[in-house]
Amino acid sequence: LTCLCSDCKQANSTCETDGACMVSVFNLDGVKHHVRTCIPEAKLIPAGKPFYCLSSEDLRNTHCCYSDFCNKIDLMVPSGHLKDNEPPSSWGPVELVAVIAGPVFLVFVVVIIVVFVFHHHQRVYHNRQRLDMEDPSCEMCLSKDKTLQDLVYDLSTSGSGSGLPLFVQRTVARTIVLQEIIGKGRFGEVWRGRWRGGDVAVKIFSSREERSWFREAEIYQTVMLRHENILGFIAADNKDNGTWTQLWLVSDYHEHGSLFDYLNRYTVTIEGMIKLALSAASGLAHLHMEIVGTQGKPGIAHRDLKSKNILVKKNGTCAIADLGLAVRHDSVTDTIDIAPNQRVGTKRYMAPEVLDETINMKHFDSFKCADIYALGLVYWEIARRD
Template identity: 70%
Template sequence: MFTVICCLLAGEAGVSGRFLTVASVFVINGHLSPGLTLPLFMRCSGTSSIMANLRIYVTLLVLQAVQFEACHALWCNCSTPQCLQEGSRCETDGACVASSSLLDGQEQRVRSCLAKEKLVPPGQPFFCLSAEGLMHIHCCYTDYCNSMDLKVSTAPVPAKDRTLQDLIYDLSTSGSGSGLPLFVQRTVARTIVLQEIIGKGRFGEVWRGRWRGGDVAVKIFSSREERSWFREAEIYQTIMLRHENILGFIAADNKDNGTWTQLWLVSDYHEHGSLFDYLNRYSVTTEGMIKLALSAASGLAHLHMEILGTQGKPGIAHRDLKSKNILVKKNCTCAIADLGLAVRHDSASDTIDIAPNQRVGTKRYMAPEVLDETINMRHFDSFKCADIYALGLVYWEIARRCNNGGTILEDYQLPYFDLVPSDPSIEEMRKVVCDQKLRPNIPNWWQSYEALRVMGKIMRECWYSNGAARLTALRIKKTLSQLSIQEDIKV
């Protein structure tokens, strides 16, 4: 886009009219460039000839502006390895960039070109934004304008009124997938400073990081786990996925540390850690039990739900639901995480978006139909039913830790702790769950307390051998919502 500014420079009388000199200036990409300067002969006999001359001028002006915009290019200083053969300079249709960043305490300066397509949003492009205490970036729009040496302030970053969550909420448009716009994600990931390792898994490591004054969680995959990284990032960016009881996704990026490529998933940080960690450390009140159970059901119900419309959401089944894959937020509610094994359902074609393995997930939490391989892989509801079975086991873990005013407080245990080894095989789980049809013990004394009685009833209805007979996540959510009202609990 360009803007044209015209002005009358001078006038000179002629025999039968007047010569006028008119000049123009183009404003393209925020900077000024000279346009046409033409003499126009205006006859005094009337305005029609004046307008005819002006029309000719404007036509020439538009033609020049179009040609100018198509041909205009900037030359910039460039310090990247790709520019060495070009004499340390680069050409662009966008902007020149100078940046300075702190990496491992060392200041690194880079000068380069930024393509016009990356100058978004107009007026304040994301790629031109600095990060206090981490990176100083300057974009400019004249030839070789990026020769300056920028400094990164090492002064403590003052606390802001706006929180990291406010910033993420503002940048994530309503109705979008869970996460920032794709063109922001790489900038975000490259300005995060890792602080400490907080977990490990089959995929790699989880770190606590700092970004813009707030904590974030960074899940780092090894390069051989690229498919898992890509799949989880893809699921998290499903349209309409964002929900208060599903882990908030921020960004995905790959980073080369010089030795190997790291694959990053950046998400909200929850200091309580997983539900498994939380229940190991703390007992819960009746109110706490209901809040944890209801929020987990709310997250799963949203995941399972299909939202119809042009900006709708497909139904999603988790396929690896367990207490280690559910996080506990600061307000002691749950956020479902680890969607790397999830599958999405296309209702129009009645297909699932990935060729599913019959047995995936954690063996201890596998539903009977998964263990004995009778699950109908072509029917999406089968996967949702398997999630419900696992949710019932998670509820058992929570309810055992409920300190209901003088009742017996039991130590934390995993489901089937008394029936199988610590790392059971599929065959060991199949014998217990399918052949013997055993389930975790629900104590008789739970019947004396309404909240525990309701929880026990929900568990039994989640554990039916016939998946189609199990409750739905939405039905569980409604039952627990009624219980919270009955117990006068604000959730």
Template identity: 90%
Template structure:
């Protein structure tokens, strides 16, 4: 007779049905510890659910201006970084997001945050009128500023041109110029009947402001030389920049020395400061000689012996007049040129010379036996 196991005598035997139920409970408990059931709006299952080991998620998105709830499952491996996964954060397209970790916890409906109530609103909350005002305001302000600048510029130009069109034939002014006088007549009358130092200051300014510049004929160390027109005659206009005011003043002062006028010294007409609307120019107006300087004349023409003697004699005559001191009530001091060269001697139409460029000249005062040297200590220029 076979022996029986001790357990068989002590352990009760379970019914088969009860053992099967226990196995099912164990499997269900194992699944519940490993899986999470979530609602899924994009899944193909008939019950619209999905299973995951991560989290359930619900989000509200904007599609073509309409708001849609999206529900799905997120695997555990995609829940990064831990504690605040990217899938659980809102973005530009996803207006609100909620992650949860219980079965079917994503069946709730989310609310759109206050800042995203209207999809067609601008981030600042401005309407079309405010946007137009913000954009058009600065543009309009710049336009107004440009109009003001242009108006001021045209005003200065108009004032400048009005000053140039000074009515020199005003009969109420006794010193104004008569209409039928030419420049040569005026210079001759005033130099022979006056002190020989040139035109009065008022007439100088009248002449200078009615000259029309034609073309530039040369450049020097202090500025440019132009050919101008005044009452049908040509004049030479030496234009100094405002930085060379001392040189302009000195040369004008020397040219207006009493008894300086001589046929072999460049005829001085006027000196004036001109405002062209942008900057100030300093003008020195003198006779115009089309042959230019002696340097250019000798390079351009072949001179005969007679012409050479004529040039040399006239240049020496002009230099002698500069050096000579004239004693009298309106005497002339002796003047040293200090920058005499062929480029500073002009040739007249009749073939005689006229000494020019007296900006570096000095005068000798016989009473005090002194020389009035200008503040500019420069002597001579490059040959």
């Protein structure tokens, strides 16, 4: 049996077989293609309806015959395809992929956003639940009608003098609304915040200053430290804003700012100078003083006393702040607690023995003397503003 063969160029486009001749037509990118070939008898299975002779609706039209050159005929293109004179479709593979993938991608993005929001709310909810479980007496500690003035009063009359319970500190810190930035330093930023109708100062440490934050919070919560001429500590907390961790230190807000800024803005009368000097000395004396007893207070040296670390209150008195470099003295063992901190004090206010590193680090009085030297320089600044 001799048949036409579209792929047999070397045999005059013919082939011989013991089976059947086949002709098939299909459309590819708007162009009609005919295929003619020989099918061996061994491939004509199953008998009566071989697979090679079956047409595929809308894709391929196939015909098998059993006489010489019987596959010379031209078949019709399947109805679902373009004819020879029809223009090709404007929908190419790229367009089809875009049409299909676009909606799928949008649905995927929406699902991701929904899952993220859901998990965020779940985390916030569980954090609140965890905080509520930490102290079942939270409503007793911090009732809804308690104002900032009430909180400060509770701190001032606290039996231990070591500050608020940890849970209350967290509750206060996480309900403060930041208003405006009022200062910047090497540690981070200082903001004015609002809590239940009152202003508070929020010192936000950068994450690399975690040691300074921890040390300052630790010193502020020393038993019996509270004093009218030492900055009133309210709360400390670490807050995760989703991108990085913020370290908060919440304290009393004094609108006059630091003594350095106050002296640059205003001239001071003789009475005002005495008031500033006396209150600064009173705060430093309380810091240095050791209170012996079951609820006693160790002696504390500031180590970074300067006009920028002293705040001016509304009544014209001073409040010593920034205890991040402070050291504590244990009189029982005669040891000094110096935190492992990379920060150093301000050279302009350093005593000579600190500058030339001859200070006796094992004697607490050495640190107290260095503080007195720095206080003398602060007095000089005050005296210049008459």
